[in-house]
Amino acid sequence: MIPSLLSKDTIVALATASGHGAIAIIRLSGPQAISIVQGVFKGKNLQQQPSHTLHFGTIRDEERILDEVVVSLFKAPASYTKEDVVEVSCHGSPYITEQLLKLFLQKGARLAEPGEFTKRAFLNGQFDLAQAEAVADLIASDSALTHQVAMKQMRGGFSQEIKALRAQLIHFASMIELELDFSEEDVEFADRTALRKLISQLQRLITDLLQSFEMGNVLKNGVPTVIAGKPNAGKSTLLNALLNEEKAIVSEIPGTTRDVIEDEALLGGIRFRFIDTAGLRETLDTVEAIGVARTKEQLKKAALVLYLFDLSSTTPTQLQEELAALEMPQVPYLLLANKKDLATPAQIREFSGMENVVFLSAGTKEGMEDLKHTLLEQVHDNEAMTGDRTIVTNLRHYQSLQQTSDTLAEVQQGLDNGLTGDWLAADIRRCLFFLGQITGEITTDDLLDNIFTKFCIGK
Template sequence: MSANILLNDTIVALATAQGLSAIAVIRLSGEDAIAITQKVFKGKNLLEQPSHTVHFGLLHDGAKTIDEVLVTIFKAPNSFTKENSTEISCHGSPVIVKEIIKVLLKNGARLAEPGEFTKRAFLHGRFDLAQAEAVADLINAETDNARQAALNQMRGGFSKEISILREELIHFASLIELELDFGEEDVEFAKRDDLKKLIKRIQAYLLPLIQSFDEGNVIKNGVPTVIAGKPNAGKSTLLNTLLNEEKAIVSDIPGTTRDVIEDEMVLGGINFRFIDTAGLRETQDVIEAIGVERTRDRMKKASLIIYLFDLTQTTLAEIINEEEHLASLGIPYIKVGNKVDKADASLVEELKKHDFIFISASHKTNIVELKDKILASFQVKTVKAGDVLVTNLRHYQNLLQTNDALDRVLESMYNGVTGDFLAMDIRQSLHYLGEITGTITTDDLLDNIFSKFCIGK
């Protein structure tokens, strides 16, 4: 949907989760939202009621009563979208929800597209693009740290400071552009020393934001953690033990796990996504071979690998050989010796020199120590109100591109490059900064961002 069309339509969508529930909330937004709701509502005349009031009544389709409801009214510009809006709270039966939406469509509304409510809020100036993206992050937050980081960004985060710095840079850009109009007169409206100071001040602000992304990404997206090793090393047992449930099938038969099995748990405020994989070995079984290939692929994409060695079936030479392959992946890994209760004491003593953690997955021995080791691999601070972290890959890329463009501006000034090339690099940095907050957008960019939202948001 183009950013410039269909804004006069009234849109409708279910704002609460699909399925059975005590109540459901259906949301409308648009110039005719209150009028359309009034057409199907029996109770007070909603058109005559003040904003931010709630009204009990019946919703009907002609002579048929659909449900008893509460209707909340929000009049423009005092609503989330800055448009006339209503929220219909009804009983949470999917049949009731379907009937209400159907009668609203019959009376002039249309179904909202994914993220269209938030998109309208952005287009009407309710907040900038970075804040709009934080709305989706807040909805999808799975840990308290992720919730606080999204909330901080939704309340302004780095957007306000970036907007101020961008305005200062625009001022210098306009002066340099003015110099170009007087090219033959050798005038300098933009003082180069002042411009250098501004650029260094902007970069001093951008650099900590860029550096915060690794931590912010962990907080927002969690840590994909692959449990790998040879067949029968105890990978599925370990997954079940970590999650405290029978998630994976456990068997003494090698090759039981033929596809990846995933589940999540929160450790120390970080969401770890544990991935149980097929045992690594050469096999003639076509299905198992596909599972082994998927294991290798997941290991390459993991942020952390927990590599299990069966201490009852592995020699020191084999362990050293497997570790060489692990190290070549360039991904953080934890070496875990399983079945320590049955292992040869001399092997365990030797492996203590190789930074191993020893467990018995089946007897839950040293599992707390293993969890501590996993958590120690990704230390993040507790996010507090006001903390600024970059959690969005798009923002991170724009910040890097901005910083690179500013480096080119400084280099151009040191090398005495003419004003036209200087202006070009400044315009590029302004473009990348503007893309973060939405000062500069394209329909494709907006569609890509808001298509990832749920329908009713």
């Protein structure tokens, strides 16, 4: 709990989406939450009811009935914010919700700021800052994997790893601080060999977390999947087939696509960001040349490349020459043998022995299910996506981990150079500071405002 940041106000907000709906929920939290609702509620005396109970009645402004409601009662500390919380479920009319909110404001509540309910939960010790941020990620999750990662972090998986790292450093920091108290006696309470070993272990763990950030970005923003190939290979047709809509213009004229076209699709709970690109060829057309240059830039940023070629007019030798000319970085790729419906059995056999080849016809959608299955296999083959590994998805966490890693390197260098305990202790305290920023053991008002103002009002 951080008393200086806590507010004794009772806050109120609409907790469900605005607009018409069957049900709307208005949430209040704070010391007067129960008494404010009780003052306008016709039904049981809420202040005499146990926590975690539901009560039917009416909300009245003087004698005028505004709505029939169900009141959910959560008494401190057994609530989301660890304060008294009341949730009023009413009919989902914007007029009704507006009237109820105005009534609660008149009775002494104030409108909640964005994320203030979760901010109070953090300040009251319900969970740490990393878990609080995971609440926002959970609300924003739009695939099975982003949901899985956010749920794990909200339940403390990432926090436990950070706290374990911090606890080990605190032990050594306290031993070195103890040495300073006995500096005249020239004693060592902190085993320098054990400290070196600990730093190496911590660096390995932090490096693993830092490397997971790239995967975390993929999970949050979608797997960037570039569709590349020669003009008229069928790239735009494939994009339309993957999206099940006419997103890109399809024409028999080579070079129709001159810019990057991008859209997203969910496949098996994973969000893919498909990027259709200009056909790869030498051209004197200025605009098309710009498109080809952008294609090459997209290939460098891709997590997966789908290289499309016309099965009916391409030989294995020509395909190898095309791939060699790409100068593609070390990015996983699939070879898509398109226009299977126009190819002869002999042409199909020529490519049957090659690895990573998927046969399809984007125009007729033959083989599209095989392609989707292969795409999912490519993603699931990555251990970070399927294992129990902690994945960093938050830029703030990444920056703090990077600062911790840099400072640990300074501690290691200090040990190598025989620095005295006071200098080592200072560097270790900096490590503790950076790790503490992740979980909220070290915070500032500005940091909290920056985090919680990004939440929706009512959460």
